[in-house]
Amino acid sequence: MNNCVAVLIDTVSIQEYIFSSNKLKDNIGASFIVDNIYKDQLKRALEIVFKASNININTWRENPDIIQITQNKVEFEVGYIGGGNALILFKEGERYNRVEKAKEFVRTFTKMLLEEVPGVKTAFGIAADFNLDKFEDSMKKLHKELQMNKNKFFSLVTLQKHGFTLDCPRTDESAEFDKKDEEESFISAVAKAKIEVSKKARERMKECYLKNYENEYLFTDEIDKLGQQKNSKNYIAIVHIDGNKIGEKFKKCESLQEIRKLSIDVENASQSSFKRIIEEVVDKIKKKIISKENGFYLSSEDEKTVLPLIPVLIAGDEVTFVCEGRLGIWLAEKYIKELMNYKIQNSVFSACAGVSIVKSKYPFYRAYLIAEGLLSRAKRKSRENGNSSYLDFFVSSGGCSGEIDDILEKHFSTINGNLHFGPYKVDSDCDTNCYNDDSLKYLKENIKGLLKFPRNKLMRLREALFEEKEIRKLILEEFSVKDLNLPKLPFKKDYITDLWENKKTPYFDAIEAIDFYPEGLLNE
Template sequence: MSDTTGVLIDTASIQNYIYSSNRLKDNIGASFLVSNLFSEPLLRTLGEVCHFNPEDFEKWKASPEQKPFEEGSKCDIGYIGGGNALIFFKDGTKAEDFIKEYSKLLLVEAPGVRTAFGVLKGFDLDNFSESMKAIHQNLNRNKNLFHPVVELRKYGITAECPRSGQSAEFPPVLTPEGAEFLSSVTWKKLQAIEQSNKTLASAIGDILGGRFTFTEHVDRLWMIEDPQQHGNESGYVAVVHIDGNRVGEKFSATSSLHDIRKLSLSMTEATLGAFRDTVADLIELSDSGVLKKEDGFFVQREDSKTLLPIRPIVIGGDDITFLCHGKLALYLAESFISNFERRTAEEGVTLTACGGVAIVKTKYPFYRAYELAESLTSRAKRKSRATSNVSCIDFHVSSGGMLGTADEVIERTLSCQHGQLHYGPYRVDRGDDPDTTNHLRKLINSLSYLPRNKLMKLREKLTLDREEYEAFMIELEVSGLELPKVAGFEKLWSNRETPYFDAIEIQDFYPQSLLDWRERR
């Protein structure tokens, strides 16, 4: 039996931690703290418990074929990726000491973050698959058994943090909203912003070229109008969540430590590379004059640099979440997915991805917007599984507060006597089938030639009796106008579905200049 003890570290309820605040700065800081869990705090604890050499911390990346303990260390890194870290210890007692010390350190360095540990004594590297199954079983068991308290309790006599609703332990801190009592959770998030920006600049600085930068303020993403003249209440932003398809199956299929290391590194490289490509695409849009003021793009600058209308929140493993200008959401989501497919193919993994796009008002509760985007991604994944695992996108435009999953919201707001007004999800495909993003763009473009009042009337008639929309079709014909034809939908509806409503609904969020640019590409 092997003497090696494996410790698998996982993070729990991360979405609640990152997206609990409606302030972008808090989200950015929280995301960095989560991404940093398996770097500086992990290295510090391994050094204290096992005298681990900092120079060996990333050797597993440079030499994934190297077996643990070959350098004579008492502990070693299995792999880090996808929100997990696998650590090996020669001595089971050291593994227990590590869990205690690491947990205590995180209470100070990242309060509010919940972690869980799976432990397997006798981790057999020669029977890697079975050992991984066993350590995952232990991890899941521990998740269900233990629910640690990772922030200070709030009592009636304590002040309340206005950002988190938790107990405010810190004395008044000067923020843009004035002097505020803050919780330790919020304070640590705000402290992490500067390092987060530096890390992002390091990963993508060569693409920005010293001319562009990212914002920390939601109202500087949308740029619908000049904020000095119109305020920041009328804008739309989008929360875009994209997740790789069947990645868990890929990891489950790995049969060796070398394989899981290679896969983890490939996924990280592909996701970051796809985002770099997407930002480069966005910069090209800006340089080419595609983002026009008349289409709702008011360029803003900060420290002599142009603010990009996108801000990544999470970039890790096989998934990404970013905020962007509402009118760029579908374009950027499709761009990232195409780049992700190409990048994973270059890494030898060949994956597809699905995305959810929630287009909401700037003051919409951020956590609910993220939940909606994630739920839309789930809808897209259902479509993907039914269509040979192709990449898919789903979207929803919300001008008010709607509770529930994407399925519930769509059923409640986009259903009528004829069926579903929402035709998505859409396959990310250059084909001409009605359920492809390519066809959606073409339909939006074709409808743009109709007068605005006719489009709004068509939108209304789609929800009414058959006689109503048939009479409207005759009205168009008499006026010398004609709706663009969609194969199989000559009567607007077929099998309780229609592609027309989506095209009208999203038209305001896909400017003509972008449609023309995409067509040329």
């Protein structure tokens, strides 16, 4: 029997750690830290515990079919790393009492995190009798142990706050007298760690995504340099994307080799898809679609063009990026469609997205929570419709706060019904006639049709959605006289004649999105 001791590491509250600051530089640095603990600190902790040097923690990725721990001289092995998790295997037997070695590793690793990257929370599951021949059952037990430990232990990874301590302006932690930011403000150790690695984070991003463009383009860590207009239309989009049922696929893996290959396939698909949307953006810049003439004010640094987007988190099937507000919906759709070119365990890689479009000065974490809530709405719709890919978006021009469902219920419901029509299906436009009224293609066709409306008439149409049926009819007749007819799409006629059907209307979203989907990108 192939028994060993297994340690499953999970990074807890990743989103809270990464997105808790309103500074993009901090968010990028935090993401780098979370990713790097499984590259740097993990490697060094193993080297300390086993008194070794130059340990290769990527052997599992280079040779996923080979399980080295079954060989005589191998004392430990990285099972896999991915999606904020890592599985470490320690040999067990008469010559090797590895339970204590596993505990020593946990102590060494967590102490290193406390000292070097305060604020990062981890949880561990340890199985003393992990059976590689019964991998699926063993992983279930290990996950159960991990979850139990999460519920039992709430680790303190930062200094306790007291009434006489100064608050850090960048985090919710206590500021420390020996730590300052670039503005000479006292900050917490958590914020300092994020700031210090932000430059390294940008360098890694360049290596991953800009190899073909490093002499022409670069990423920024300043949110005001994403190409926005410097007026009332100064918006950014936070795009949060997650694969459909990928977690279930991991849980159903029957062997270590299978989970390794799945982890590699998911990561490759995510990385490749993001590279493709970078190529799309560069292409549109070169074609002058994304240009000053079309309202994009791209910045320059060191004679290079600052790209109007930047990745913040790419961890397995979970991706978050920030971009100029008018690119959010387009890039989310492009990314999902790129993912759908990949097969994951013989099925199409489907995913859902939430796109939060907010003013550049809007609190970043609150904007992220809106994107997360929109993603949840898209996921619910996906589960109802055969695991399809869906996208939902929300434009916040004011100060709405709270859960997105509560916001829509409180501020976007009328006696006629719900103004918000999404989520929208991404994978239903296989040809020009193959789409439903909830498809993203329908939304784009609606936007195209409304582009002929003068601005004041668009606002009149928006107001009509709040009116009673008789008044709506008069307004539509007024539009008809002026040859301003609503887009004739092959769907329910009540949308054209009454604006509403079954308490739903597609026009509010289209009017909201008209400023956030440039005409030059509608046919892309």
